[in-house]
Amino acid sequence: MSIILLIIALIFFFICSVIPFNKYHGIIAFFFLIIATLSGVSIVANDTYHYGMKVKTTTTRYQLVSASDKMNVLLYQPLGNGSEKVYLYKTSSKQKIKPMKTKDSSAKYVITSDKPNVTITEKRYVYKDGVSKFFFGILHNNNELKHRYYTFNINRDWNVLTAKQAKELDKLVKKNQATLKSQVETAVKAKVAAAMQANPQMSAEQQKELIQQAQNEATQAAMQKLIQSVKEK
DSSP states (O other), X not given: OHHHHHXXXXXXXXXXXXXXXXXXXXXXXXXXXXXXXXXXXXXXXXHHHOTTEXXXXXXXXXXXXXXXSSSOEEEEEEETTTTEEEEEEBSSTTSOOEEOOOTTEEEEEEEOSSOOEXXXXXXXXXXXXXXXXXXXXXXXXXXXXEEEEXXXXXXXXXXXXXXXXXXXXXXXXXXXXXXXXXXXXXXXXXXXXXXXXXXXXXOHHHHHHHHHHHHHHHHHXXXXXXXXXXXXX
């Protein structure tokens, strides 16, 4: 409506300016000039400063699934000098890895004790009332994105790597598979032996739990060494 009003006001201003149909044509022309000016200013204000609009915030949360089936990892792709990052993630084990949207977006990761998830918060400009929608609806800028925030909530056992580092790590794991297996077995035997010496009466169930815990810790420690070597390259 604002653009239509501007066009109509300009047409009548032109008519009243060039055709002296009565003695008040100058005043009438000035009146339509004011309307045209106000319409133009309001259009610019709406387009530039979002006049007549308010910010609507929506937040959605999805479960976060590791990008690798071998370990818990959140991937990212560095941009420019590395200060900007495009995170790559999955919200389902059946889903392919997808990048975050980058236009008017920012992202970060935080450590949490809850289940891993990604929270996406969007701030959008919407018309604050029916009058604003009536006047500026023709501009088609309702629901325009102001900013999108990604927050990746991950646990302490997750690693944050670049896509390149993840590929290098995968190669290292395959190359050192036998060594890793030997290191884990040695570490598990040592921990179980020490625990049995401290508690010879340990039940079979307790031994089973101990072995499982020792395997997890040893595997994690071995992987961390490889991850550190990849990061230092």
